[in-house]
Amino acid sequence: MTLSVAVVGGSIGGLTAACLLRDEGHDVTVYERSVAELEQRGAGIGFLSATSRYLVERAAVSLPELSIATDHIRYLRRDGSVAHDAKHRYLFSSWNTVYRRLLAHWHAGGGDYRLGHEMTGFDQSDDAVTVQFNDTSEGSGNTASDGSSATADLLVCADGVGSSARSWLQPNTSSNYAGYVAWRGMVPEAELPADLATKLTDAITYYVYANSHILVYPIPGLDGSVEPGQRLINFVWYRNYLGSDDLTDLLTDRSGNHRELSVPPGAVASHHEAEARAVAAARLPAPIAEIVARTEDLFLQVVYDIEVERVAFGRVCLLGDAAFAARPHAAAGSAKAADDGWALADALRDVEAESVPEALNTWEPGRLVLGRSLLARTRDVGGRSQVHNTWTPGDPDLIFGLHRPGD
Numbered sequence: 281m282t283l284s285v286a287v288v289g290g291s292i293g294g295l296t297a298a299c300l301l302r303d304e305g306h307d308v309t310v311y312e313r314s315v316a317e318l319e320q321r322g323a324g325i326g327f328l329s330a331t332s333r334y335l336v337e338r339a340a341v342s343l344p345e346l347s348i349a350t351d352h353i354r355y356l357r358r359d360g361s362v363a364h365d366a367k368h369r370y371l372f373s374s375w376n377t378v379y380r381r382l383l384a385h386w387h388a389g390g391g392d393y394r395l396g397h398e399m400t401g402f403d404q405s406d407d408a409v410t411v412q413f414n415d416t417s418e419g420s421g422n423t424a425s426d427g428s429s430a431t432a433d434l435l436v437c438a439d440g441v442g443s444s445a446r447s448w449l450q451p452n453t454s455s456n457y458a459g460y461v462a463w464r465g466m467v468p469e470a471e472l473p474a475d476l477a478t479k480l481t482d483a484i485t486y487y488v489y490a491n492s493h494i495l496v497y498p499i500p501g502l503d504g505s506v507e508p509g510q511r512l513i514n515f516v517w518y519r520n521y522l523g524s525d526d527l528t529d530l531l532t533d534r535s536g537n538h539r540e541l542s543v544p545p546g547a548v549a550s551h552h553e554a555e556a557r558a559v560a561a562a563r564l565p566a567p568i569a570e571i572v573a574r575t576e577d578l579f580l581q582v583v584y585d586i587e588v589e590r591v592a593f594g595r596v597c598l599l600g601d602a603a604f605a606a607r608p609h610a611a612a613g614s615a616k617a618a619d620d621g622w623a624l625a626d627a628l629r630d631v632e633a634e635s636v637p638e639a640l641n642t643w644e645p646g647r648l649v650l651g652r653s654l655l656a657r658t659r660d661v662g663g664r665s666q667v668h669n670t671w672t673p674g675d676p677d678l679i680f681g682l683h684r685p686g687d
Contacts, residue, residue, distance in 0.1 A: 281632050282306055286411050288399045288433040289320060292375070292602030293617025294333050294438030295382040300625035301436075302391065303338060309430065310391065313398035313439075314598055315416055318379060321400045323464060324499035324514035326611025326680045327371040330619040331378065339385045348373040348498045348506055352483035355673040356532040360565040364673035368482055370680065372497050374512070377504045378614070398513070399444060400427060400649060402435060402596065407634070409435045409595040426644065433633045434640075436624070441584065442541055443602035450588045450598075457523045458583040458607055458659075460492075460666050461530065463556055465545075465575030466512040472574070479567055480513050486673070487565050493665040494569055504681065515571050517560075518583070520666055531582070533672065541584075544576035553578050583607050583662070587655055591647050592640035599624065604651030607658035616654060619682060620647055654682065 283306045287298045290312030302308045312318070325331070327347045329493040335341040337432045349371055355364040386393060397416030403410050408431050437445035448455060469477050479485075484497040494517040501510045521527045533547040560572035572578075586605035591598045600617025627643035628636070661678060664671040671678070679685040 283433040287436045289438035296618045297621030311397040315396040327373040328615040330615035345374040354483040356565045374499045377500045438599045441601040441605045456585040460520045463517040467574045469511045544582040545579040592644040606654045609661040612682040615682040
């Protein structure tokens, strides 16, 4: 039977779920609160198989079009020499590259992707769910008090780590600050000395020191290019901050606005950016410190643990980071959201409209098991580097993976 489905949140997880449900023959509309197509300025992601699966299996996109392969895991010493080097193949892409390909595929199939639709609430009955929006799309003329609404058989809430849906459905759930943030940045490969670019494009390169670590790897260029010389070198640097005045000050941008989850490129307060660059020069190996120094605009993301008790609520479900948000150390955030979508499509196959709640209840247990497992594993990995200083190069538990290390 054809179901009407409203997907709230048009990022990678929401788009993957929307594409899968459309492939099953359902009538799907995606609602995105941003008034413009999304962009994350090229931030890198580990390209796990769950993330790439839809584009490869359903959209006929090859992995080399979307990602860059590295064949080594390498650790540096403080003096820049190699402390550990092991053969291991990873694929890396960027959030922008994957999102654009998914969105293009969605549009190519006539998909309805409505920008400027921020969900302000929903009501459900035995027969349907009605979603209210603050419609700020161009030309709508609507405000929060006269917004639009939509009625569907199913509401998929993929509205991210700051999910409004989660706050309504699981009001006792808290975002637990992990005690550290991820400083991030990218440098065009073409702007680096040839010898430095060579050192950093065939591996994921780590440096681990007291209560911190940084990793560096190549990702596609801002235009999605994967050709040598047109790529970016991306870094993620985890640094500890007290969760009171220190974090509040860090999240106050250069215009004096307080941010909850992240501070984008160009907005980090100048004194914090200067401090980060100074610490990089003083404490990081020269090849990695140079990447930080050459980054035009640093940005940062707060690391949170978010765990929910449920993800299915009648005709409404939570998907991806709107449910569980795990630390980035397994490179599995996008993969988990995509995997949630595949499992949801399976659960809804051949389901009558009146049976949607039953299908969601069938889907829920596996999502809870996966979310809790991933959360526990990433907490352990983060604790090794940021708290206990027990991170050991070569430990197989540190390999990226969704279901387990390496998978």
